[in-house]
Amino acid sequence: MTATETIIHGKWVIPVEPHDVVYENYAVVIKDGKIIETIDSAKALQKYTGQNHIHKSKHAILPGFINCHCHSPMSLLRGYADDLALMDWLQHYIWPAEKKWVSESFVFDGSCLAIAEMLRSGVTCFNDMYFFPHITAKAAVQTGMRSVIGLPIITFANPWASDEDDCFAKNVEIFNAFQQEPLLTFTMAPHSIYATSEAGIMRVAEFADQHNLPIHMHVHETDDEVQQSLQTTKQRPLARLHKMNITSSRLLAVHMTQVNEADHEIIAASGSHIIHCPSSNLKLASGFCPAQRFVQAGVNVAFGTDGAASNNNLDMLEELQLASILAKAVANEPTAIDAAQTLRMATYNGAQALGLGEMTGSLEVGKAADIIAIDLEQLESQPVYHPVSQIVYTASREQVTDVWVNGKHLLADRQLTTLDEHELIAKAKQWGDKIS
Amino acid sequence: MTATETIIHGKWVIPVEPHDVVYENYAVVIKDGKIIETIDSAKALQKYTGQNHIHKSKHAILPGFINCHCHSPMSLLRGYADDLALMDWLQHYIWPAEKKWVSESFVFDGSCLAIAEMLRSGVTCFNDMYFFPHITAKAAVQTGMRSVIGLPIITFANPWASDEDDCFAKNVEIFNAFQQEPLLTFTMAPHSIYATSEAGIMRVAEFADQHNLPIHMHVHETDDEVQQSLQTTKQRPLARLHKMNITSSRLLAVHMTQVNEADHEIIAASGSHIIHCPSSNLKLASGFCPAQRFVQAGVNVAFGTDGAASNNNLDMLEELQLASILAKAVANEPTAIDAAQTLRMATYNGAQALGLGEMTGSLEVGKAADIIAIDLEQLESQPVYHPVSQIVYTASREQVTDVWVNGKHLLADRQLTTLDEHELIAKAKQWGDKIS
Numbered sequence: 001m002t003a004t005e006t007i008i009h010g011k012w013v014i015p016v017e018p019h020d021v022v023y024e025n026y027a028v029v030i031k032d033g034k035i036i037e038t039i040d041s042a043k044a045l046q047k048y049t050g051q052n053h054i055h056k057s058k059h060a061i062l063p064g065f066i067n068c069h070c071h072s073p074m075s076l077l078r079g080y081a082d083d084l085a086l087m088d089w090l091q092h093y094i095w096p097a098e099k100k101w102v103s104e105s106f107v108f109d110g111s112c113l114a115i116a117e118m119l120r121s122g123v124t125c126f127n128d129m130y131f132f133p134h135i136t137a138k139a140a141v142q143t144g145m146r147s148v149i150g151l152p153i154i155t156f157a158n159p160w161a162s163d164e165d166d167c168f169a170k171n172v173e174i175f176n177a178f179q180q181e182p183l184l185t186f187t188m189a190p191h192s193i194y195a196t197s198e199a200g201i202m203r204v205a206e207f208a209d210q211h212n213l214p215i216h217m218h219v220h221e222t223d224d225e226v227q228q229s230l231q232t233t234k235q236r237p238l239a240r241l242h243k244m245n246i247t248s249s250r251l252l253a254v255h256m257t258q259v260n261e262a263d264h265e266i267i268a269a270s271g272s273h274i275i276h277c278p279s280s281n282l283k284l285a286s287g288f289c290p291a292q293r294f295v296q297a298g299v300n301v302a303f304g305t306d307g308a309a310s311n312n313n314l315d316m317l318e319e320l321q322l323a324s325i326l327a328k329a330v331a332n333e334p335t336a337i338d339a340a341q342t343l344r345m346a347t348y349n350g351a352q353a354l355g356l357g358e359m360t361g362s363l364e365v366g367k368a369a370d371i372i373a374i375d376l377e378q379l380e381s382q383p384v385y386h387p388v389s390q391i392v393y394t395a396s397r398e399q400v401t402d403v404w405v406n407g408k409h410l411l412a413d414r415q416l417t418t419l420d421e422h423e424l425i426a427k428a429k430q431w432g433d434k435i436s
Numbered sequence: 437m438t439a440t441e442t443i444i445h446g447k448w449v450i451p452v453e454p455h456d457v458v459y460e461n462y463a464v465v466i467k468d469g470k471i472i473e474t475i476d477s478a479k480a481l482q483k484y485t486g487q488n489h490i491h492k493s494k495h496a497i498l499p500g501f502i503n504c505h506c507h508s509p510m511s512l513l514r515g516y517a518d519d520l521a522l523m524d525w526l527q528h529y530i531w532p533a534e535k536k537w538v539s540e541s542f543v544f545d546g547s548c549l550a551i552a553e554m555l556r557s558g559v560t561c562f563n564d565m566y567f568f569p570h571i572t573a574k575a576a577v578q579t580g581m582r583s584v585i586g587l588p589i590i591t592f593a594n595p596w597a598s599d600e601d602d603c604f605a606k607n608v609e610i611f612n613a614f615q616q617e618p619l620l621t622f623t624m625a626p627h628s629i630y631a632t633s634e635a636g637i638m639r640v641a642e643f644a645d646q647h648n649l650p651i652h653m654h655v656h657e658t659d660d661e662v663q664q665s666l667q668t669t670k671q672r673p674l675a676r677l678h679k680m681n682i683t684s685s686r687l688l689a690v691h692m693t694q695v696n697e698a699d700h701e702i703i704a705a706s707g708s709h710i711i712h713c714p715s716s717n718l719k720l721a722s723g724f725c726p727a728q729r730f731v732q733a734g735v736n737v738a739f740g741t742d743g744a745a746s747n748n749n750l751d752m753l754e755e756l757q758l759a760s761i762l763a764k765a766v767a768n769e770p771t772a773i774d775a776a777q778t779l780r781m782a783t784y785n786g787a788q789a790l791g792l793g794e795m796t797g798s799l800e801v802g803k804a805a806d807i808i809a810i811d812l813e814q815l816e817s818q819p820v821y822h823p824v825s826q827i828v829y830t831a832s833r834e835q836v837t838d839v840w841v842n843g844k845h846l847l848a849d850r851q852l853t854t855l856d857e858h859e860l861i862a863k864a865k866q867w868g869d870k871i872s
Contacts, residue, residue: 078818079825083774117816282761283829285770312829313816322758325718334721338519379861380553380749380833382514383868389515393719393748397816398834424815432819 005031006052006407008371009041010061012387016347017362020340022387028061030369033407038363056402058377060387062343063362064124064370064403065316066350068275069216069254069304071130072139073102073110075117076431078308086222086284094309098131101435102159107132109427111139114314116419118305119145121315121397124370124405127252127275127304127354129189129216131160134174141181143418144408146370148354150189150216151175153200164200175211183406185356187216187252193237194225198244205246214250214273214355217241220263221255222286242266249273252353254304255280256294257287264290268297273353276345278322280306291323292331295341302350315397320346324392339392369407375399441467442488442843444807445477446497448823452783453798456776458823464497466805469843474799492838494813496823498779499798500560500806500839501752502786504711505652505690505740507566508575509538509546511553512867514744522658522720530745534567537871538595543568545863547575550750552855554741555581557751557833560806560841563688563711563740563790565625565652567596570610577617579854580844582806584790586625586652587611589636600636611647619842621792623652623688629665629673634680641682650686650709650791653677656699657691658722678702685709688789690740691716692730693723700726704733709789712781714758716742727759728767731777738786751833756782760828775828805843811835 006029013026015038027044029037037044045053081093107130118126128136129150140147151171153164161167171188178184188204190196196204196217208215219238220226229237239262241247247270254275256267267274276289294301303323305314320342327337337345351361360370374391376382378399381390403411410417442465449462451474463480465473473480481489517529543566554562564572565586576583587607589600597603607624614620624640626632632640632653644651655674656662665673675698677683683706690711692703703710712725730737739759741750756778763773773781787797796806810827812818814835817826839847846853 076819079821079829082822082825082829083771085770089770113815113818120816279761282765283770285764285768285772287768288765308830312825313832315816315832318754318832325715328721329718329724332721332723334521334525334719335519336721377861379549379857379864380556380751382549382861382864383512383871385515385868385872386518389518389748393515393518394744396749396751396754396832396834398832421815425813425818428815428818432821435819436821 005029005048006054007044007048008061009053009055010059010373011057012060013038014060014062014388015363016063016344017364019344028363028371030407033369035363035365035367035369037365056373058375059373060376060391061371061373063347064372065122065346066361067118067123067126067305067316068252068302068350068353069277069306070126070128070314071307072114072128072136073107073130074307074309075114076106076110076428078312080309097435099159102131104132104135107135108139109431111136112419113424113428115139115143115145116416116424117314119403119411119416120400121317122372122400122403123316124403125360127187127216131158137178137184141184144405144410146183146405148185148187150187153190153196153204155195155197164197168203187214189216192218193229193240201246202244208250214252215246216252218255219253220258223258226258236263238263238266247272255286255289257281257289259290268299274299274301275304276301276323277304277306278326279319280310284310288330290330291327292333292336295337300349300352301345302353303346316346317395317397320392339389342392343388369404371404372400373402375401441465441484442490443480443484444497445489445491446495446809447493448496449474450496450498450824451799452499452780453800455780464799464807466843469805471799471801471803471805473801492809494811495809496812496827497807497809499783500808501558501782502797503554503559503562503741503752504688504738504786504789505713505742506562506564506750507743508550508564508572509543509566510743510745511550512542512546512864514748516745533871535595538567540568540571543571544575545867547572548855549860549864551575551579551581552852552860553750555839555847555852556836557753558808558836558839559752560839561796563623563652567594573614573620577620580841580846582619582841584621584623586623589626589632589640591631591633600633604639623650625652628654629676630661637682638680644686650688651682652688654691655689656694659694662694674699674702683708691722691725693717693725695726704735710735710737711740712737712759713740713742714762715755716746720746724766726766727763728769728772731773736785736788737781738789739782752782753831753833756828775825778828779824805840807840808836809838811837
């Protein structure tokens with residue numbers, strides 16, 4: 001027995017896979033960043049004498065949440081403009097602010113703020129889409145966060161790139177530059193059918209095929225998007241993507257609030273993943289994603305927070321709860337997306353969607369030690385009849401006490417270990433003062 | 437100048453009335469439990485030398501939230517049974533558990549747990565409905581919480597009363613016994629049109645008229661309720677209440693997820709109040725209350741958490757956020773129920789609904805010092821462009837650091853002053869162990 005194991009003991013261990021199982025007084029053994037065993041606590045104490053035992057006696061230990069859609073640097077525009085119609089919001093507030101302020105330093109500071117916030121709500125992996133993606137990548141690498149970096153393709157000129165060609169050239173460079181980073185992978189991220197050309201999307205798909213990358217794209221976020229496409233092409237966006245062979249198990253269709261029968265069939269038959277962002281969809285009045293219907297059809301549905309400019313936080317625990325209760329009302333079925341299913345969607349399904357199913361998303365032996373501890377003894381979660389119910393329906397982010405990513409303890413008793421909380425706040429304030 | 441003033445300084449003071457106003461570096465002066473002045477911080481320091489100055493330099497100071505619908509003792513059944521169809525949930529889980537376990541001690545311990553939870557999410561006044569209402573009243577009085585105690589009238593036998601006559605007799609006694617409590621008022625609480633007889637409702641209405649009490653009632657919570665009434669009487673519940681002259685500015689119509697044109701007109705014309713409980717409505721798949729439509733018609737809409745068995749928490753901050761974003765999606769209008777309007781509904785409108793409009797609900801001179809402080813410097817709320825947006829869309833309960841009810845400091849730096857947190861948790865665990 002070498003002296004390098006760390007054993008995390010919990011009142012409960014919830015592995016997610018196998019599904020809907022809770023082990024009491026259990027432990028997860030990690031070594032070299034990987035899970036090597038889940039075991040009864042008493043046995044672990046006997047077997048691993050002299051090792052690093054961490055006791056979380058009030059806590060549930062579970063896989064970290066996977067935030068499948070974020071624009072992390074937009075944390076600096078959190079609350080900059082709210083309660084506005086979408087195009088008013090974009091045209092008169094968000095786009096002008098981005099044009100004026102988005103830069104490498106904005107992206108770095110915003111990404112760090114977002115990573116801190118995500119860690120503090122139990123996120124161990126995020127899938128991003130924003131300008132200067134190499135800077136978000138750098139922030140993720142520096143902080144030890146697992147990240148999936150979207151390489152954006154956008155038609156219009158922006159502070160990072162002048163057009164699709166420029167995006168593409170920069171993306172290839174970034175893709176090559178980060179190949180050695182163990183915690184970082186990429187998606188190709190054509191923004192949407194209205195902000196990326198069909199030629200651009202085809203080019204992205206080719207690159208994605210060559211390099212086995214997911215395609216991360218806003219699809220049917222709003223009725224306007226669908227109507228605009230119908231007017232110009234007589235086809236719905238998803239139907240166009242389907243004709244272009246973009247719909248497949250590579251596609252992360254983000255939002256999908258507008259779904260007719262044909263759309264539903266395309267998604268189900270193609271194996272495309274749905275990234276459901278309930279807070280953002282409600283706040284922007286985009287519509288209601290029929291999450292339960294997709295789940296019943298066997299579609300892999302995972303969750304995203306979207307950016308902080310339209311949510312306005314990156315709190316995955318809040319997103320879990322909302323997704324679960326909203327699904328019941330939308331399906332008119334109180335049994336829809338139960339607590340265990342919700343937890344699975346926020347972890348296991350997220351990993352599947354991002355092509356990381358072998359790597360993370362559950363507490364299985366051989367997977368990375370992407371683990372969180374949630375304190376269920378706080379009075380807001382008492383009494384505990386069913387730990388998974390309490391996590392989904394009662395817990396709030398302050399109950400996430402500890403987070404490990406790839407075995408590294410990034411949040412320890414609510415303290416960030418690789419980011420300076422006071423510095424993050426000071427920088428956010430500076431940006432706020434400048435921008436406001 | 438006597439030495440009895442307390443001056444609470446905030447980075448921001450948000451009085452709610454006048455509407456949508458934020459004062460920076462401001463203070464609220466309280467004396468003998470009442471607000472006597474709101475004033476610039478620097479001036480307050482000059483004017484009130486030697487007094488008790490409390491500095492909340494990172495905080496917004498605002499009126500406490502008013503939870504207009506709760507079954508507080510049900511906190512002990514939080515998470516006992518989830519993800520079930522309503523009648524399965526009630527008939528096979530909640531009612532049997534209530535029959536077996538509800539007693540004076542259950543109600544006292546559950547009420548104390550609920551009051552603690554509510555204080556920790558910024559609630560300074562709650563409107564309750566449950567068996568043994570005098571015990572919830574006792575818990576509220578002992579802890580210094582402002583309470584509005586519903587006096588229930590229910591047809592079926594329950595652990596507290598055998599029938600409506602028994603309910604009524606007990607309620608009259610309770611009503612008389614608590615007349616001298618300054619922080620306690622009553623509502624008459626006929627459960628619903630299906631669990632209270634028409635004769636019982638009429639009797640309640642008479643008592644309410646005599647004593648100037650609101651009537652607190654579940655109305656159109658589900659489509660089943662409406663269909664059942666149509667089958668047995670050929671009338672919708674609200675139409676029946678209208679014919680009985682129950683609809684008026686006395687009526688708190690809780691839920692109202694099922695609303696046709698006639699219903700809408702009855703509510704708007706009668707001056708009835710809507711108590712909107714979005715989390716519970718979604719979780720039980722009851723439906724969507726058209727909150728924005730009511731607001732636009734000039735109806736007074738306020739919020740409730742409902743009980744913890746169907747929410748599953750009593751977190752008013754979460755309810756504010758959900759109510760606001762859900763209203764936008766339901767109305768298909770991203771400008772619906774903006775942040776300032778949401779905050780007003782959670783405070784001022786709640787007080788109006790409960791007949792406490794002169795007493796609480798805003799930081800106006802002469803009103804009770806029911807005040808909360810929310811830390812907006814936490815990184816999840818940074819940067820701060822608009823404090824009210826950050827409260828509604830980003831803040832979570834752990835940012836509520838301080839709560840005063842009638843000038844008494846009931847939560848001080850997250851510590852409860854009149855309740856023992858460890859004892860509450862220990863008792864909740866004991867109940868959980870017994871019941872599970």
